[in-house]
């Protein structure tokens with residue numbers, strides 16, 4: 602194994618990678634290789650060094666790195682369905698009086714600015730109709746439409762489907778395509794916590810906790826138009842998104858096969874966080890191919906380049 606992984610060109614390639622990252626020229630790299638590997642460097646190696654060096658050239662354009670992706674963190678609070686029932690326990694709903702609608706949303710552009718909250722009373726329409734979420738829904742649609750990636754706690758199962766239902770109800774077409782990241786899914790996939798609820802994750806990881814709501818009466822207060830209830834609801838909603846961002850930041854380096862931030866940036870960057878502070882750390886292999894393995898010095902996540910750096914000898918695969 603060691604023989605396969607640590608051949609001369611692999612070691613030299615690691616140096617080339619680091620030197621390119623630090624802005625060294627091809628001449629400096631060749632001189633470095635000759636100085637350090639003199640006895641082992643052949644004319645063919647020099648050609649390989651120049652080739653590798655050129656390949657890394659385009660990938661390191663430090664100044665060209667601009668954050669282009671738009672990542673939205675969001676959370677909604679909804680009014681419950683209002684229905685008729687005959688009794689209290691284990692009832693079937695006889696009929697709906699009013700279907701679910703959105704009371705408020707909190708959102709934040711990831712690692713950018715502050716969390717903002719918008720609730721029904723923030724819209725003019727509220728004076729006429731306390732249950733009309735059209736304008737709030739339109740605003741939320743525009744935010745999601747602008748986003749490349751949308752992050753939420755249990756958002757794949759709940760928030761996104763709920764907002765889609767409201768988009769459709771109000772006659773809106775789908776927002777432009779986006780990738781989603783659901784922190785509950787990450788919690789389930791990579792870890793085994795006692796609870797994957799936002800509050801429990803926040804407490805367990807020492808990141809904070811949710812605002813105490815006092816239960817259903819807060820929702821009832823909002824639906825009755827009570828100002829204090831709305832203030833608390835907005836605070837509750839906002840705190841959830843603040844906590845969501847902190848939890849996502851913890852999960853991020855563990856997230857494999859998530860949306861690739863490199864698709865939105867120039868140059869070679871960490872697919873998880875977009876930093877170009879990458880360290881070449883050996884190789885990543887599968888059955889037939891060998892790749893340069895990288896560790897991000899910003900988020901700690903591991904990744905690899907896409908080019909096969911294995912020997913060109915034929916390998917039989919199953």
Ligand SMILES: [Zn+2]
Nearest residue numbers: 871874897900
């Ligand atoms: Zn990273």
